[in-house]
Amino acid sequence: MIQNKNIANFGVTIIQARHSIRHFKDTPIPDEIIRKVLDCAKSAPSAKNIQPWIFGTIKDKALREEIANLATNGKFIADAPVCFAVFGERDQQYVVEDCCAATENILIALTGYGIGSCWVAGEGKEYAEPIRKLLGVPDNYKLISLVAAGEAKTEGFVLAKKKNLTDITFTDRYGSE
Numbered sequence: 001m002i003q004n005k006n007i008a009n010f011g012v013t014i015i016q017a018r019h020s021i022r023h024f025k026d027t028p029i030p031d032e033i034i035r036k037v038l039d040c041a042k043s044a045p046s047a048k049n050i051q052p053w054i055f056g057t058i059k060d061k062a063l064r065e066e067i068a069n070l071a072t073n074g075k076f077i078a079d080a081p082v083c084f085a086v087f088g089e090r091d092q093q094y095v096v097e098d099c100c101a102a103t104e105n106i107l108i109a110l111t112g113y114g115i116g117s118c119w120v121a122g123e124g125k126e127y128a129e130p131i132r133k134l135l136g137v138p139d140n141y142k143l144i145s146l147v148a149a150g151e152a153k154t155e156g157f158v159l160a161k162k163k164n165l166t167d168i169t170f171t172d173r174y175g176s177e
Helices: 004-017 029-040 061-070 075-079 095-112 129-134
Strands: 053-060 082-089 116-121 141-150
Touching: 004 095, 029 053, 029 095, 053 061, 053 095, 061 075, 061 082, 061 129, 075 141, 082 095, 095 116, 095 141, 116 129, 129 141
Parallel strands: none
Antiparallel strands: 053 082, 082 141, 116 141
C-alpha cells in the first residue's frame, strides 16, 4: 500500500482529470517533456515483459497533416503540435493490450504536465498501413494508436461526466446484492 496518501491522491486526480482535447494552441511541447512522456510509455506493463512497442513523435506539421488526412476520425491531428504514434510487433500475442497500456500511460503523463490529448484508434483501421508506410516503420510492426497532443485552446481541465460507479460495478457475481 502507498504510504504517502498525497501521492496516491495526486495520481487519482490526474487519471480523473484526463479527457479528450481536439482543439490545440500552436505552442510546442518541450523536448524534455516529450522524452519523459515516452519514458512513461515504455514503463507500461506488458505480457511476459516483451515490450513489443516502438513509439514515434511526429512534430513536422506537413507530416501531421498527411496523417490527419488519412485518419478518418483524427483530422485534429494536423493542428496538434505533436502526434505520438504507437506501433507494436505484429507477431506478439498480446500486442494490442500491451500497446494500449503504453498509450494510456502517454495520455496520463500528458495530463500530468497539463497537456491536452486525444487517443485516435489505429489497430484494424483502413489507414493503419498507409500511416505505417508514411512513417517508414518496418513491416513487422502495426499501428496500434495515435495520440494528438498539445496545449488545449480552452483553459484548464474539467472533469468529464462519467457513469455512476454503482451502475457499472459488481462484487463477486453480476446481479448479486
